[in-house]
Amino acid sequence: MGIFSRTRDIIAANFTDLLDKAEDPSKMIRMIILEMEETLVEVRASAARTIADQKEMRRHISKLNTLQESWTEKAELALSKDREDLAKAALVERQKAADMADQLSAEIGVLDDALRASEEDIAKLQNKLREARTRQNTIVTRLESANNRFKLRDMYAGPKIQDAFSRFEVMERRVDFAEGRADALSLGAPKSLDEEIAELKSAEKVDADLAALKARMGKDG
CATH class of the missing domain: 1.10.287 (Helix Hairpins)
Structure with missing residues (x-):
């Protein structure tokens, strides 16, 4: 029992x-x-x-x-x-x-x-x-x-993620610096033929946009 x-x-x-x-x-x-x-x-x-x-x-x-x-x-x-x-x-x-x-x-x-x-x-x-x-x-x-x-x-939301994103910012600054150095190398250098033609095309587009804007404003007036 x-x-x-x-x-x-x-x-x-x-x-x-x-x-x-x-x-x-x-x-x-x-x-x-x-x-x-x-x-x-x-x-x-x-x-x-x-x-x-x-x-x-x-x-x-x-x-x-x-x-x-x-x-x-x-x-x-x-x-x-x-x-x-x-x-x-x-x-x-x-x-x-x-x-x-x-x-x-x-x-x-x-x-x-x-x-x-x-x-x-x-x-x-x-x-x-x-x-x-x-x-x-x-x-x-x-x-x-x-x-x-x-x-x-x-x-x-923890510290690991915050630390990872902080490292991303450091890497982005390094990339910016590397790109800046690359761009600095081209300062003062003669423009290539392609670059000059590209600038002409860009100027033509700006002139065309300006003329269109004037025409619209004159029409509205």
Whole structure:
């Protein structure tokens, strides 16, 4: 019955209070689930042994019933031969067998009560185990989600990103400086034919834009 009492203690346990007192709730949940699973195995094994004991007792009761019939026949035979002393002795043996059978029947009744109690405990413990596993999965999922959010926020708003962009600015300044040096090399150098023609085209476009602007303004006036 110690296992059954332990089962009821687990069933009656307030998981919320346990988790509030735990330094590591996730570890506490794993320990609770492990204890539930181990207790469930022990209770089922105990119930299996009880059922086996009942079967053995019933077989013994059947043998005792057969023995009672045998002693009854012997008592009848003794009486038919006018041996009342033997008939009485046979009836005494029959009573012993009947008493033993009654005792075994009473023990079976006690075991039946224990089995019914353990069956209820197993059902309740299974429900608690499902509840604990569901809460464990929920906590694990929430924890993973929170860690992922932290990583993402640390990635786009944390010091690593700020440091990376600071390095980008340093690199851009270096590029600007390199481009400036390249442009400086061309200062004062004679223009190429392509450059002069490009400037003419640019000047023509500016003149055309100016004439169009004047014409529009004159028309509006």
